Amino acid sequence: MDKRNNYFNRLIKNMMIAVILILAVFLSIREASEAGKKADLSKAEELVKEGAGFGVSYIWRHQYPAAVWDEEKNGNETGKNEGSIGSAFFHFLMNQSPLFRFAGGGSKGDSAYEEADPSYQGYLESGKFYEEHSFLLYDGGEESGEDGSVNAGTKNAQGEQIPETSSGQETADTNDQNQGQDVNAGKNDSLTCAASNVWPIVGTTYRKEQLADYDFLMKHFYSIHTSTTAGRDLMKADHFLAEDFTLEGGNDKPQILIYHTHSQEEFADHGPDKPDATVVGIGTYLTRLLTDKGYNVIHDTSVYDLQNGKLDRNKAYTYALEGITGILQKNPSIEVILDIHRDGVNESLHMVNQVNGKPTAPIMFFNGVSQTPEGPIEYLPNPYREKNLAFSFQMQLDSAAYFPNLTRKIYIKGLRYNQHLRARSSLIEVGAQTNTYQEALNAMEPLAEVLDMVLKGN
Known part of the structure; x- marks a missing residue:
C-alpha cells in the first residue's frame, strides 16, 4: 500500500x-x-x-x-x-532558482543574490555612486556659482549655508583682525604668513592659536561642497604650516608644469580680435612670470576637453591624466603641477577687486579630497592629499597678508582631480566667464609672487 x-x-x-x-x-x-x-x-x-x-x-x-x-x-x-x-x-x-532571483523575480530582489555573491553588491554600489555623483567630474565651475553666489551649494562646519561677499572671501571680524598682526609690521614667529623683503604686509595675518581652532579655520578659509566632508582629523592647520615646500632640485631641469584640463574656458572679451582670452592665455603669462623669477617651467597647451571638435568635459580629467603623466615620465624633475581654470558663475555676477591698484579677478584654490560624506573613495587614492591641502593653505595665508582681496575661500570637493601626482599640486580658478582677460592677467602677477614665497620656503 x-x-x-x-x-x-x-x-x-x-x-x-x-x-x-x-x-x-x-x-x-x-x-x-x-x-x-x-x-x-x-x-x-x-x-x-x-x-x-x-x-x-x-x-x-x-x-x-x-x-x-x-x-x-x-x-x-x-x-x-x-x-x-x-x-x-x-x-x-x-x-x-538562482537565475530567477538574479533576474529580480524573488521577493528580496538584489539582496537575495548578494548573499551568494558579495561582489555583485559592490557592483551595484559603484554604479549607484557614478549615477549620483556624476556632477563631481566637473571642477568648481557651474556648481560653484549657478545661483549667482560665489560659492553656491557650500556649507560651514555646522552644516549651515555660508553667505559670501562679492569677492567670495569672508572677512575676519574686528576682534579677529585685532588679534592678528598690524599692517606693515615685521615678521615674527607667532605669525603664519611668509617673510618677504619685497612686499609689505598690507592685509590680514593670523596667529597659530587662531588657526588651531577648527571652527575658526573652516569659517575663514574654506567652502565645503555638499559632496564631501572635511573633518577635524583632516583639517589641521599646524600640520599644514609644518610642511616645507621648498623646491629640492635646481632649475637646470623642469620644475613646474602648468596645464589646463578645460582649455576651452574663455573670458568675457574673447573673440576674433582677442583669441588669447582663455585660460591658456593666462597660463602663458604665468609661465613667463615664473620663468623670469628663475624657475624652469613647462606649459602644456594640449586640448583635453574637445572630442571630435565638440566640447566634452565628461572625460577631460581622464584625458588630462594621460597627457600629464606622459610629461612627468619624460620630466621626473617636475615638483609642482598647476591646473589653471576659470570658474562659471551667474551672468549677472562680476567678481573684480583692486589688487596692487589694478582691477583683478579673484582666484580660488581648489582641493579634491577623494572623499564623500559616506567615507573615502577607495578607487581614487591620493597619497598627497594632506600636502596638497597644506600647499593651497600656505598660499592662501600669504595672499591674505600681502595681496588682500586676491583670493576667495579655498574650495573643497569630493573627487581627486588629478592632484595625486605630486605633493605640490593645485587646481586654481582664475575669475569667471564674466571677467575680462585683462582682469584675469592681473591676477597672475600676485599669484606668481605667492607661489614664489611658498616654493622658496619663506
Whole structure:
C-alpha cells in the first residue's frame, strides 16, 4: 500500500513539473507572438507566473480537494487569486532558482543574490555612486556659482549655508583682525604668513592659536561642497604650516608644469580680435612670470576637453591624466603641477577687486579630497592629499597678508582631480566667464609672487 502511495505521489509530482514547463513554454510563445517586435519581458514573466500557478492549482485541487483554500471566500475578501496552495508552491519552486532571483523575480530582489555573491553588491554600489555623483567630474565651475553666489551649494562646519561677499572671501571680524598682526609690521614667529623683503604686509595675518581652532579655520578659509566632508582629523592647520615646500632640485631641469584640463574656458572679451582670452592665455603669462623669477617651467597647451571638435568635459580629467603623466615620465624633475581654470558663475555676477591698484579677478584654490560624506573613495587614492591641502593653505595665508582681496575661500570637493601626482599640486580658478582677460592677467602677477614665497620656503 505504501509503495503504491509513493508511486502516485511521485507521479503527481512529475506531472506538476511537466505541466509547469509546458505552460511556461506555451505562454512564452504566446506572449512573444502577440508582442511582435515590441517584446515586453515583464508582462511575459507575469503571465508565466499566473498561468503556471493556475495550472498547478488546478491539478492540486482535483487530487487533494480538502487541502484547497476557500478561494471564492478569500477572493471576495482580498480581490486576489494569489492565495492558492498551487500558486504558493509554484513560487516556492521558482525562488529556489538562482537565475530567477538574479533576474529580480524573488521577493528580496538584489539582496537575495548578494548573499551568494558579495561582489555583485559592490557592483551595484559603484554604479549607484557614478549615477549620483556624476556632477563631481566637473571642477568648481557651474556648481560653484549657478545661483549667482560665489560659492553656491557650500556649507560651514555646522552644516549651515555660508553667505559670501562679492569677492567670495569672508572677512575676519574686528576682534579677529585685532588679534592678528598690524599692517606693515615685521615678521615674527607667532605669525603664519611668509617673510618677504619685497612686499609689505598690507592685509590680514593670523596667529597659530587662531588657526588651531577648527571652527575658526573652516569659517575663514574654506567652502565645503555638499559632496564631501572635511573633518577635524583632516583639517589641521599646524600640520599644514609644518610642511616645507621648498623646491629640492635646481632649475637646470623642469620644475613646474602648468596645464589646463578645460582649455576651452574663455573670458568675457574673447573673440576674433582677442583669441588669447582663455585660460591658456593666462597660463602663458604665468609661465613667463615664473620663468623670469628663475624657475624652469613647462606649459602644456594640449586640448583635453574637445572630442571630435565638440566640447566634452565628461572625460577631460581622464584625458588630462594621460597627457600629464606622459610629461612627468619624460620630466621626473617636475615638483609642482598647476591646473589653471576659470570658474562659471551667474551672468549677472562680476567678481573684480583692486589688487596692487589694478582691477583683478579673484582666484580660488581648489582641493579634491577623494572623499564623500559616506567615507573615502577607495578607487581614487591620493597619497598627497594632506600636502596638497597644506600647499593651497600656505598660499592662501600669504595672499591674505600681502595681496588682500586676491583670493576667495579655498574650495573643497569630493573627487581627486588629478592632484595625486605630486605633493605640490593645485587646481586654481582664475575669475569667471564674466571677467575680462585683462582682469584675469592681473591676477597672475600676485599669484606668481605667492607661489614664489611658498616654493622658496619663506
